[in-house]
Amino acid sequence: MLTEAQAWQALDAVEDPEIPVISVTELGIVREVILGEDGLRVVVTPTYSGCPATEMIAESIVDALKAAGAGKVSVETRLAPPWSTDWIAEGAREKLRAYGIVPPQPALPDGAQVVRFMSRHVACPRCASKRTTRLSEFGSTACKSLYRCEDCREPFEYFKPI
Amino acid sequence: MGAPAMTQTTPAHLEYVLRLGDAALIHGQRLSEWCGHAPVLEEDLALANMALDFVGQARMLLSHAGTLEGKGRDEDTLAFLRHEGQYRNPTLCEMPNTDFAHTMIKGFLLSSFNLLMWSRLCGSSDKALAAIAAKSLKEARYHAEHTGDWVIRLGDGTEESHRRAQAALDILWPYTNELFAANPTDDAAAAAGVGPAWSELAEAWEAAVLPVLQQATLTVPARTPFQTYGKFGRHSEHLGHLLAVMQHLPRSFPGATW
Numbered sequence: 001m002l003t004e005a006q007a008w009q010a011l012d013a014v015e016d017p018e019i020p021v022i023s024v025t026e027l028g029i030v031r032e033v034i035l036g037e038d039g040l041r042v043v044v045t046p047t048y049s050g051c052p053a054t055e056m057i058a059e060s061i062v063d064a065l066k067a068a069g070a071g072k073v074s075v076e077t078r079l080a081p082p083w084s085t086d087w088i089a090e091g092a093r094e095k096l097r098a099y100g101i102v103p104p105q106p107a108l109p110d111g112a113q114v115v116r117f118m119s120r121h122v123a124c125p126r127c128a129s130k131r132t133t134r135l136s137e138f139g140s141t142a143c144k145s146l147y148r149c150e151d152c153r154e155p156f157e158y159f160k161p162i
Numbered sequence: 163m164g165a166p167a168m169t170q171t172t173p174a175h176l177e178y179v180l181r182l183g184d185a186a187l188i189h190g191q192r193l194s195e196w197c198g199h200a201p202v203l204e205e206d207l208a209l210a211n212m213a214l215d216f217v218g219q220a221r222m223l224l225s226h227a228g229t230l231e232g233k234g235r236d237e238d239t240l241a242f243l244r245h246e247g248q249y250r251n252p253t254l255c256e257m258p259n260t261d262f263a264h265t266m267i268k269g270f271l272l273s274s275f276n277l278l279m280w281s282r283l284c285g286s287s288d289k290a291l292a293a294i295a296a297k298s299l300k301e302a303r304y305h306a307e308h309t310g311d312w313v314i315r316l317g318d319g320t321e322e323s324h325r326r327a328q329a330a331l332d333i334l335w336p337y338t339n340e341l342f343a344a345n346p347t348d349d350a351a352a353a354a355g356v357g358p359a360w361s362e363l364a365e366a367w368e369a370a371v372l373p374v375l376q377q378a379t380l381t382v383p384a385r386t387p388f389q390t391y392g393k394f395g396r397h398s399e400h401l402g403h404l405l406a407v408m409q410h411l412p413r414s415f416p417g418a419t420w
Contacts, residue, residue, distance in 0.1 A: 051214075080292070142214060142215065
């Protein structure tokens with residue numbers, strides 16, 4: 001039987017399949033771990049409604065906990081409150097940057113007005129230049145935009161705040 | 163509002179949730195048809211990603227509708243095994259894709275509506291619906307932003323892009339009448355605190371949409387008495403064709419899993 005601390009430790013090793021440098025706990029999607037008579041329940045909040053990684057993440061969580069010695073494991077989805085990029089762990093932000101993904105700026109508050117032709121100053125994760133251009137609002141996944149640095153000319157991704 | 167705890171689902175409540183789920187699903191399906199066909203790669207990614215958001219929202223809403231109905235129908239059963247007369251999406255959602263301007267205008271009109279709808283539904287007496295709304299609101303925000311940017315770019319762009327954007331607005335505008343048409347389902351849902359009567363959103367929607375259309379130098383067509391009835395299951399000829407494509411696999415191979 002795992003303790004709650006051991007369960008969290010096992011979860012710390014479960015990678016986000018799309019961004020393998022950070023774990024699901026660093027991503028902030030694991031909301032609660034409940035040790036019950038009917039086994040271990042892990043409460044997860046999805047990132048995007050249509051994120052295709054959601055089901056894979058649930059499977060990885062079950063596999064990791066079983067490998068760590070848990071008996072019965074179930075994963076529950078909790079929608080409210082909705083996930084925000086503000087929940088990404090502080091330490092994970094530098095890991096993202098080192099991986100070439102600029103971490104998200106703070107999310108807009110609820111009820112914020114739509115902004116037209118939004119331009120954000122996103123500094124290049126390689127050379128820190130602020131002369132960057134957004135190439136595409138959507139990148140390899142829904143959660144990232146594609147940018148290019150005008151100084152070192154390298155493309156990079158920006159984790160969009162939501 | 164102090165609505166009583168929901169012990170039994172009313173038909174209006176179910177109908178209201180089903181309508182939201184069907185609107186998301188049909189709009190998502192139309193967006194997904196762009197995959198591999200958008201004018202530039204960046205927009206191909208954007209359209210496919212937005213399609214995923216809508217289909218994801220539809221999954222949550224239809225699962226919830228299945229729970230409310232209590233007859234054991236899940237999201238797949240509701241999506242794949244209902245015929246067109248049982249679909250409750252507004253007709254606007256099912257209008258077939260023509261060109262990119264048409265998709266951006268339609269996406270903008272719908273996303274601006276969704277933005278208002280989800281913010282109101284965050285306070286729904288149906289807690290599961292309120293949770294879906296809070297999640298979807300974040301996504302509606304960038305859908306409205308992305309499509310709105312394109313409406314301005316195309317409308318206030320070249321002669322050709324303006325012509326296309328105006329033509330799309332002329333075709334689609336009359337279908338927005340249906341969004342705000344009063345009906346007993348909305349009245350009952352509003353009275354129970356499930357969500358706003360859609361007609362209540364008309365003024366705020368126009369206040370959000372008109373300045374963008376103006377900035378896009380587009381001429382807003384005059385309102386006409388034209389009415390469509392997709393919300394009540396009376397659809398255009400286009401929905402059946404869409405469903406034939408979308409439902410083909412599960413209908414041809416019942417019980418198939420993937």
